[in-house]
Amino acid sequence: MQGSGPHGRIVRADIEAAAAAAAAVPAPAPAPAPAREPESEDVEVLPLPQMQRVAAERLTRSKQEAPHIYLTRAVDVTDLLAxxxxxNETLAAAGEVKVSVNDLVVKAVAGALRTHPEINVSYAGDSVRRHRRVHVGMAVAVESGLLVPVVHDADRLSVSQIAARTRDLSARARERKLRPEEMSGGTFTVSNLGMFGIEQFTAVINPPEAAILAVGAAVDELRPGDAGPVVRSVMKVTLSCDHRVVDGATGARFLQTLAALLEAPLRILA
Structure with missing residues (x-):
């Protein structure tokens, strides 16, 4: 405000004039509501289930509030698949639950999070919440949306224990029998669409977590070998990070550790 009094001082008349000018400015028009299609016999209108409404609100808020950055790395998983x-041959002989690729990924992710606690965090306004325990959520598609049951203390479980836990959680998620505590407390999420043939995608961060890993299908690629080109199984993983608390270099170091574990899979079992 420019004062009109002696030596540029602001006087009462200046304040009243400024208030009158502000009152004369029209208020911004409200955002238009989403356009509704006209009623038609060719369109079936389906109510949005409560679970999808909640997910839509959470993920919309995540994209609006968290500045996402995406880091993709190709990982040679030939030895992992072997x-x-x-x-599974050993587990089948013992009558135990078989291990999936996703189980091995969850175990490797848990180990990488233990090595890189700076990823196992949440944004909290003027502070960062660093979690001392590693709870890995896994996205599970159900009939009317997506649920994320959580494997608590995944870094302390063996691969076979993770396999048994994920089978149980996935089955009860599809039957809508999960308890609230089994869907809460996650510090990181894994979303795997490889079983659907999706080779690469990006996932939206599940708040209040700071990162999520999108896992694609393993595909055969020619790679250089000692005696010429060889066929290797390659899987692409994409890390989505909340740039407010996880920068690109931090995410890249996490992916470097994760790739090292997946490419030398005996380390996952240690």
Missing amino acids: LRVTL
């Missing part, structure tokens, strides 16, 4: 075959 290890899975060997593990």
Whole structure:
């Protein structure tokens, strides 16, 4: 405000004039409501289930509030897939639950989070909440949306224990029998669409977590070898990070550790 009094001082007349000018400015028009299609016999209107409404609100808020950055890395999982075959032969002989690729990824993610606690965080306004325990959520598609049951203390479980836990959680998620505590407390989420043939995608961060890993399908690629090109199984993983608390270099170091675990899979079992 420019004062009109002696030596540029602001006087009462200046304040009243400024108030009158502000009152004369028209208020911004409200945002238009989403356009509704006209009623038609060719369109079936389906109510949005409560679970999808909640998910829509949470993920919309996540994209609006959290500045997402995306980091993608190709991982050679040839040895991982071979290890899975060997593990499952042993587990089947013992009558135990078989291990999926996703189980091995969850275990590797949990180990990488233990190595990089700066990823196992949540944004809290003027502070960062660093979680001392590693709770890995896994996105599960159900009939009317998506649920994220949580494998608590995943870094302390063996791969076979994670396999048993994920089978139980996934089955009860589809039956809508999960308890609230089994869907809360996650510090990181894994979303795997590889079983649907999706090779690469980006996922929206599940608030209040600071990162989520999108896992694609393993595909055969020619890679250089000692005696010429060889066929290797390659899987692409994409890390979505909340840039307010996880920068690109931090996310890249996490992916570097994760790739090292997946490419030398015996380390996952240690």
